Amino acid sequence: MDKPQIFISYSSADAEWARSFAEALRERGERVWFDQFEISAGDSLRDALEAGLRASDVFVTLVESENLHKPNLFFELGAAIGMRKKVVAIVPKNLDPSQLPLELRLRRYLVRDTPEETAEELSHSLTAA
Numbered sequence: 723m724d725k726p727q728i729f730i731s732y733s734s735a736d737a738e739w740a741r742s743f744a745e746a747l748r749e750r751g752e753r754v755w756f757d758q759f760e761i762s763a764g765d766s767l768r769d770a771l772e773a774g775l776r777a778s779d780v781f782v783t784l785v786e787s788e789n790l791h792k793p794n795l796f797f798e799l800g801a802a803i804g805m806r807k808k809v810v811a812i813v814p815k816n817l818d819p820s821q822l823p824l825e826l827r828l829r830r831y832l833v834r835d836t837p838e839e840t841a842e843e844l845s846h847s848l849t850a851a
Contacts, residue, residue, distance in 0.1 A: 727753040728753065729781050743837040744756035775805065813832070
C-alpha cells in the first residue's frame, strides 16, 4: 500500500520551521504536499491548495497562539474534516490545550519539537496506524 500523502498547513510566521519539517518528512520517505514545493509562479493559490488537500490523506496543521482564532485555520480544518482526512495538529509546548478548537482537542495532537523530531514522531504514528 502507498504511504499516505501529508498536507501541511501553516502560517507565514512558521514558514521556515514548516519547510524544515516538510523536508524532514521527505527524508523519512513520506509523501508530502507542501505549498513551497508544489505551487509555481502564476498558479492560483486557492486552486492549488484545494487540489493539494483533496489529493492528500492526512491534514497536518501547525498551530500557534497567533493563528488559533484565524478564519483560515477553521476553514482548512472544516474542509479537511468534511473530506474525511486524518487531522493532526502540531502545537507548541506552552499552549494550553483548552485554547484549541474543539475538533483538535478531540484528537491526539503532537507537541512541537525540532522539525526533525516532530517529523519522526508523525512518521512513526502514521506507520503505527
